[in-house]
Amino acid sequence: MIRPSYKKSLYLSGGVVVIFVVLLLGFHAREQATTLQTLRAQFLHPPDDARPGVYWYFMDGSLSKEGMTADLESMKQEGIGSVLFLEVNVGVPRGKVDFLSEEWKTLFAHAVHECERLGIEMTLGVGPGWTGSGGPWVTPAQSMQHLVSSSMEVDGSAKKPIILPVPLPKRPFFGEDVFTPELKKQWRDFYEDVAVLAFPAPAAYTLADVDEKALYYRAPYTSQAGVKQYLSSPATYPMLPAGVAIDTRQIIDLTGKMAADGTLSWTPPPGKWLVMRFGRRNNGSATRPAPLPGLGFECDKFDTTALHEHLQAFTGALLQKIGARSKSTRGGLTMLHMDSWEMGAQNWSDRFRAEFQKRRGYDPLLYYPVYAGKVVGSLEVSERFLWDLRQTSQELIVENHAKHLKHYSHRHGLGLSIEPYDMNPTADLELGAVADVPMCEFWSPGGYNAAFSCLQAASLAHVNGQAVVAAEAFTAVDGWRQHPASMKNQGDWAFAAGINKYYYHTFQHQPLAETLKPGMTMGPYGVQWNRNQTWWPLADAYHTYVARCQHMLRQGRTVADILYLTPENAPHVFRAPASALSGDAFMPDRKGYNFDACSPGQLYSAVVKDHQVIFPGGASYRVLVLPAWETMTPALLQKIKALVEAGATVVGTPPRRAPGLSGYPQCDATVRSLAVELWGATTIPATQTERRYGNGKIVWGGNVHAETDNLYPRYDVTARIVDAMGIPEDxxxxxxxxxxxxxxxxxxxxxxxxxxxxxxxxxxxxxxxxxxxxxxxxxxxxxxxxxxxxxxxxxxxxxxxxxxxxxxxxxxxxxxxxxxxxxxxxPTVTAVTTLSGPWHVSFDTVWGGPGAVQFDRLVDWTQRPEKGVKYYSGLAVYTKTFDLPVNTKWNKDPKLFLNLGEVHVMARVRLNGKEVGTVWTTPWKVDISDVVRNGRNTLAIDVVNLWPNRLIGDEQLPDDGIQHDQWPAWLVNKTNRTSGRYTFSTFRHYSKDDPLFTSGLLGPVTVEQNHF
The missing domain is CATH 2.60.40.1180 (Golgi alpha-mannosidase II)
Structure with a gap:
């Protein structure tokens, strides 16, 4: 989850066992067709695993056994099927239960066992806070690290002692205030020497954007302006002025000649020399926004040992506490979760040099000056080294962190979900491909636009043949504004985008007394999807809608015609061509030819059958579209050549060179040779051209390359190619x-x-x-x-x-x-009667309502003269009696419906003492055919609005809430409130002058008849 800063406590964010996990969680697509008869029955009564989930957030130390049970029982009653458990520290005074204390672990075990009892699945974040994997048990030596350096220019003729300064740490991306004093001291004190190099002093020059290219910083992609979607990998570079580049043949390794205090035992030859001291330091990434006892360094993402030590301290302790999972229930702890990356990048680890040499085939030692922006060899050679550096970082994160975490999860009978985006130093699709359940995030309107992450997650699942695509859903700075109807359009957009598992953000744990509502919040964040919502008792109708959609959208496999290949590049965020989407940028919808994206790592598993690119999970595509990218490794180009030869249609330009220094310069010659063999030439034709190769073809030239859109040909160009294959829009x-x-x-x-x-x-x-x-x-x-x-x-x-x-x-x-x-x-709809005249409306006096009131006509509550109605929040009951016209006749067909007209925001209808339905969206009507009478009918409608009106009304009264991060005295001492307020919340969203929200049943209320 990515969020803006808020005060000091908020930071910019958030064999047998394997088979068991796959069966338990339904990861793989259900290609075996369910009969329509069975599917209809499941549609009417969706299975529990199709129910939506919630982010179940706990605030630093504010936990209650009774509150946990009440939370979970309310979820079960209203149709929530899963929770994602995280504890954070976001703008609320600390509670009394220290994170990971024995009392805390006992409460966590209680929550797990309650989930087992109720059949609710729990997912556990792999660290405190929402960012990643770390804590106070992570030592600096096992934390995320940077290679830092200091430099000194010396004169060979001076004959002076050389004492190299200790390299300073890089400034933490989130600033030093993320640390406690003890952590800040550890961050400043930890340092270990890595190497000392000397070379003739070059002319002044610094590589462009070296902090990002060398993975010192990777800013949040969604919430910070100007963050690059990717770093380019050009085939050609400009020549630099003479004297800028460092000749590797002149670099002297002095690593063994420096004493611990920095004194160098070396006499430089005549001339000016630059001596660089390299060492490793903590990169400044800490768990955020963790509960205070959980604040610590993020563990090393390159090192399995560091990750294992972290898991033993955190998840291992919890697994031991909760004991063996019951085999008789589907509930309880079933998943581990890696939330959106949000912990920056690292470029060093204790074994990084050895891992680099093993993977890239050369020693990086002589290129360490490039980390600091120096040019070694040439600008091209230095940039190629940085590509190798980022690629090695990606491989280590994927293999030693994500895959190791996945293996750990599977050993314990658990699955792994991953949100592979934001500040991610890898390509999102390469990291996300590891997940059993890929996840994404979308914000409510007005928040950050993370729609790209939804297209990425859907692509990951489709290509990998996974049934479930999960989402941190409707993230918001909301203030209780949202409700099912207001979220309907965006929710349906998410379904069409490929998402089929909501985790609403957020269900805030409610440890306070039942009378204190709306209660605990996660600071300003969330749509407040919890049992203290005014409309929560009516929520099951909406959750059932969601469950039906989610179950249907997990059947079979998705249909898509276009497959976009992402380049070999880290970091990289896939953005679909804007021309392939319609609607606004916040909710972009696919056009008539659907598409997915895949990473190079995923493409290696593809084959060709019947001229379609097919993956082991069953996904198939008509065309493979290459990015407008100038470099490609020989291995990937060889794979593309094999696909075309087997019958694939590929759209795109030939690469010109290889990236990186592995096998350089022969790798470039290999790429050119393969490109000429496949494309026939490397000069782009002036007109669109098809080149047959083997059983397939390459399409390139002309409009294919005249204008690119997020690295790819415009959608209309690709669409015409698919259409020419005799394939109409889907x-x-x-x-x-x-x-x-x-x-x-x-x-x-x-x-x-x-x-x-x-x-x-x-x-x-x-x-x-x-x-x-x-x-x-x-x-x-x-x-x-x-x-x-x-x-x-x-x-x-x-x-x-x-x-x-x-x-x-x-x-x-x-x-x-x-x-x-x-x-x-x-059907054709005809009106039978309109229910005009007065209504009796009852408002709950506990929440300031006046009791029973007569409305001569249906009107917005905020327009009433009574303050108890004007500022009312909660449920009110409308009652009325009516007679059908004497000539009304009906049976099962045509049917009679009660249409409520305009409702703010939900309603439950009872007719003649029987509940006939809950309405939360258009059309606002219920079928009354089986209940309505020819004679007198008694109607009762429960109508519920939102919290803001009561909150705004209470702002007219003295403030007795949280002050200076302290709980109010009346709450601590359990004494009566004297302010006269009805509500209590841990965050203030409204002032006394804010406009009130339209509320109530506005109608007109009519009886209608449907004729087919």
């Missing part, structure tokens, strides 16, 4: 409707969603010409056949219509060819 229903498509041998499932606040009626064209279509409504769970459709070559046209922001599934049963009876796809 879906088209105009600009108002988004989609995603999953398929199996038995069916095609399309999720379609109106992304506008207007009613939409259009013809939708689906790329399938087999199977009878049906509509599956995830709001109600009902399914019915669509009799109106027409076929054309490879496509089916279906007339569709949507209410504002409405969504549903169109399912094609490939095993059924019998056309359904004649009729309409959507």
């Amino acid at each position: 879906f088209n229903a105009g600009d108002a409707v988004r989609y995603t498509h999953r398929t199996s041998e038995a069916w095609d499932i399309y999720f379609v969603s109106n992304r506008t606040d207007k009613r939409v009626q259009t013809d939708a064209v689906f790329r399938t010409d087999s199977g009878v279509p049906s509509l599956w409504d995830p709001v109600t769970g009902k399914t019915y056949d669509l009799p109106e459709y027409t076929r054309k070559e490879h496509q089916t046209l279906v007339p569709v219509q949507f209410e504002p922001y409405q969504s549903y599934f169109i399912v094609f049963d490939k095993r059924s060819t019998t056309r359904v009876s004649k009729g309409k796809n959507f």
